[in-house]
Amino acid sequence: MFNRSFHNLFMESMILGVTLLGTTSAYAEDKNLSNPIIPKTNSISQVTSVSQFSDVQPNDWAFLALQSLVERYGCIAGFPNGTYRGNRAITRYEFAAGLNACLSRMNELITTATSDLVAKEDLITLERLQAEFATELVTLRGRVDNLEAQTAELEANQFSTTTKLVGEAVFAITDTFSGSVNGSNTVFQDRVRLKFLTSFTGKDTLYVRLTGGNATTLKLPNGTAEGLQTFNLSPANNNDFLDWLAYYFPIGDKINAYVGAVNGVFFDFIPTLSPYLDSATGAGRALTEFASSSPIYRIGGGAGAGINYKFSDKVVLSLGYLAGDHASPEVGSGLFNGQYGAIAQLAWNPNKNSGIGLTYVNAYQNRGAIFDIGSGGAIVGTAQANTPFDEVMTNSYGVEAFYRFSPKVAVNGFFGYTNAKNLTGSGSADIWYYALGLAFPDLGKQGNLGGILVGAEPYRGGNPAPANDLSLHIEGFYKYQLTDNIAITPGVIWITAPGQNDDNQDAVIGTVRTTFTF
Numbered sequence: 001m002f003n004r005s006f007h008n009l010f011m012e013s014m015i016l017g018v019t020l021l022g023t024t025s026a027y028a029e030d031k032n033l034s035n036p037i038i039p040k041t042n043s044i045s046q047v048t049s050v051s052q053f054s055d056v057q058p059n060d061w062a063f064l065a066l067q068s069l070v071e072r073y074g075c076i077a078g079f080p081n082g083t084y085r086g087n088r089a090i091t092r093y094e095f096a097a098g099l100n101a102c103l104s105r106m107n108e109l110i111t112t113a114t115s116d117l118v119a120k121e122d123l124i125t126l127e128r129l130q131a132e133f134a135t136e137l138v139t140l141r142g143r144v145d146n147l148e149a150q151t152a153e154l155e156a157n158q159f160s161t162t163t164k165l166v167g168e169a170v171f172a173i174t175d176t177f178s179g180s181v182n183g184s185n186t187v188f189q190d191r192v193r194l195k196f197l198t199s200f201t202g203k204d205t206l207y208v209r210l211t212g213g214n215a216t217t218l219k220l221p222n223g224t225a226e227g228l229q230t231f232n233l234s235p236a237n238n239n240d241f242l243d244w245l246a247y248y249f250p251i252g253d254k255i256n257a258y259v260g261a262v263n264g265v266f267f268d269f270i271p272t273l274s275p276y277l278d279s280a281t282g283a284g285r286a287l288t289e290f291a292s293s294s295p296i297y298r299i300g301g302g303a304g305a306g307i308n309y310k311f312s313d314k315v316v317l318s319l320g321y322l323a324g325d326h327a328s329p330e331v332g333s334g335l336f337n338g339q340y341g342a343i344a345q346l347a348w349n350p351n352k353n354s355g356i357g358l359t360y361v362n363a364y365q366n367r368g369a370i371f372d373i374g375s376g377g378a379i380v381g382t383a384q385a386n387t388p389f390d391e392v393m394t395n396s397y398g399v400e401a402f403y404r405f406s407p408k409v410a411v412n413g414f415f416g417y418t419n420a421k422n423l424t425g426s427g428s429a430d431i432w433y434y435a436l437g438l439a440f441p442d443l444g445k446q447g448n449l450g451g452i453l454v455g456a457e458p459y460r461g462g463n464p465a466p467a468n469d470l471s472l473h474i475e476g477f478y479k480y481q482l483t484d485n486i487a488i489t490p491g492v493i494w495i496t497a498p499g500q501n502d503d504n505q506d507a508v509i510g511t512v513r514t515t516f517t518f
Contacts, residue, residue: 047076053084060086075105096136099129163198169516170231170283172215179498179507181219189215191234191283195244204249212240220507222499225369225378225386226457226473227509229287229493230279233379251307258306260322265373266361267297269306270318271347273357273400274412276439277451283515284479286437287491290380291453291475294414295433296398300341300363301374302326318345324374332366339365341374352404359398359416366391370420370431371458381433381458382500384467388429388460389422410439418458433458435473447481459500467500489513 050056050067057063066084070076075098078084130137175186191213198206213234220226235241245262248269258269265281272278272293279285279292286292306320325338332338341363349355368376369386378386395418402412418431435455443450453475462468477491495507 047078048074052082053078054081055083056086062086069102073102073105073109075102092133092136093140096133096140099133100137100140103130160198162200163196166195166197167516167518168193168195168282168284169518170213170215171514171516172229172231172511174218174229174509174511174513176218176220177508177510179220179495179505181221187218189213189231189234190238191215191231192240193282201249204247207244207246207248208242209244210240211235211243212238214238218509220495220498221504222467222501223383224471224499225371225381225383226290226471226495226498227493227507228289228379229509229511229513230281230289230292231283231513233281233289254310256308256310258308258320260305261303263301263374264303264322265297265301266299266306266320266322266341266343267293269308270297270320270343270345271308271316271355271357272297273347273355273402273414274437275355275402276410276441276449277412277437277453283489283513284487284517285449286451286453286475287477287489287511287513288473288475288493290435290455290457290473291437291451294359294398294400294416294435295371295380295458296359296361296396296414296416296418297343298371298373298380299361299394299396299418300324300339300365301372302340303335304340306343314349316347316349318347319343322374324372324376339363339367339374354401354403356401357399359396359400361394361396361398363394363396364392365394370394370418381431382460382467382471384460384463384500385418385429385431385433385458388420388431389424389427391423392420392429393423394418394420408440408442410441412437412439416458430461431458432456432461443478445481447484447487449479450477451479452476463500466503469497469500469502471498471500472496485517487515487517489515 047053047070050063050070053066056066066076170191172189173186174189175184176182177184191211194210196208198208200206211234213231214237215231215234216236217228217232243263246258246260246264246268249257251257256269260268267278267280274293277286277291277293281289289298300322302322302324303326304320304322306318309317309319311317320343321340323335323338323340325333326335328334328338341361343359343361345357345359347355347357363370369378370392371378371380371386373379396416398414398416400414402410404410413434413436415434416432420429420431422428433456435453437451437453440450442448453473455473456470457473459471472495474494474496475491477489479487479489481487490512493509493511498504498507
């Protein structure tokens with residue numbers, strides 16, 4: 001049998017670029033990292049047999065070296081995907097880290113009365129290696145000491161062991177250059193959100209969000225909600241309040257559950273099939289609520305629950321129920337006796353580049369607007385579409401889809417129809433909404449986003465004159481990612497025939513939105 005000395009075996013194994021037991025994880029391979037010894041966090045456990053490495057074969061020239069270090073001394077670990085990557089080059093610091101790991105393993109074997117497993121010649125070889133790499137070993141131990149001190153300080157001063165804070169601050173300069181009831185008047189508005197994310201099991205998340213700001217809506221004719229921007233959803237006079245409270249948790253392997261207690265909305269948990277433009281109510285992508293995703297997700301809101309059931313990795317069934325007057329004990333209110341929205345959606349994503357969803361919403365509204373996310377006030381669409389009657393039962397049908405042509409170009413669109421039945425008299429109203437959008441991710445540099453959308457916000461078909469014209473929403477924006485935490489988004493929103501009336505001057509809204517995330 002062909003035998004190598006421990007020194008040769010160890011050197012051959014280390015030359016191959018192994019990661020060894022005793023380090024916290026597999027070494028970082030990111031070429032952007034200035035220090036390759038910094039570990040990643042997703043390591044695998046110690047291997048007990050060289051056969052556990054998927055890319056190591058018995059005819060490899062250093063197979064015996066690996067086998068000896070694995071099965072005799074147990075100081076070899078692999079990468080998170082179960083590979084060894086023997087052809088990867090290593091630095092002297094990486095070699096020193098591996099040497100330190102084997103030294104620790106040797107000491108462990110000796111102190112546990114298993115010194116017979118450590119040959120005398122192996123100890124002599126290790127002593128030589130320890131002397132040769134003394135400088136690197138001292139440097140590594142110093143780094144470990146510094147990391148331990150920093151970790152202890154972070155643990156002593158951390159906000160919480162279960163909760164982390166995520167924030168968003170918005171500065172927006174905006175003006176309606178034409179078409180506003182108040183005329184052209186440049187305003188500087190703000191909104192701040194502080195979100196506390198708490199996990200009790202590692203798989204669940206409790207969201208508690210506080211919001212403050214002064215971003216009020218620019219008024220267009222006839223009380224229309226067209227052109228409302230996401231940051232306009234804000235309290236007045238820079239007051240702050242609890243504006244979202246929700247809990248997410250899994251049920252088994254196939255169900256993800258959602259419970260909303262304050263200001264729950266369907267797009268909190270249901271896939272909107274608008275992966276590049278959807279801002280929800282945040283300020284990270286499209287400017288307006290309408291451009292973010294289909295208005296069908298904004299019918300109803302409040303408190304309730306929902307689930308996403310995964311038939312497979314490609315097919316998801318979503319069900320949800322939200323009540324707007326959930327906290328009121330008055331007649332015609334409450335969780336089940338007041339206004340509500342119930343949703344069902346089947347979404348199919350054949351691959352990561354495409355998806356389509358079919359959506360149905362049944363809702364009851366006895367106050368305020370149809371497209372109100374439970375707030376009572378319209379956030380998309382014309383007044384004729386939002387309040388066709390005082391008390392309505394609605395049935396809404398929608399289809400949503402997206403397709404990514406390349407990493408730099410994607411298209412998404414939606415089409416929706418709502419039938420609103422008059423519950424205080426006769427008749428019904430037909431309400432339509434649709435749009436087509438283009439997204440250009442990483443336009444100019446990574447993190448940037450360009451977007452264009454053309455469509456019609458919810459409008460009432462066949463409405464009596466003069467408010468019986470088609471109103472179009474045209475939006476363009478460009479988000480420039482200035483730093484990892486600061487983005488500047490200039491954009492224009494053009495609303496033709498606001499309030500479904502050609503007699504009204506077209507509204508042109510210009511905005512420069514700066515978003516800080518932390």
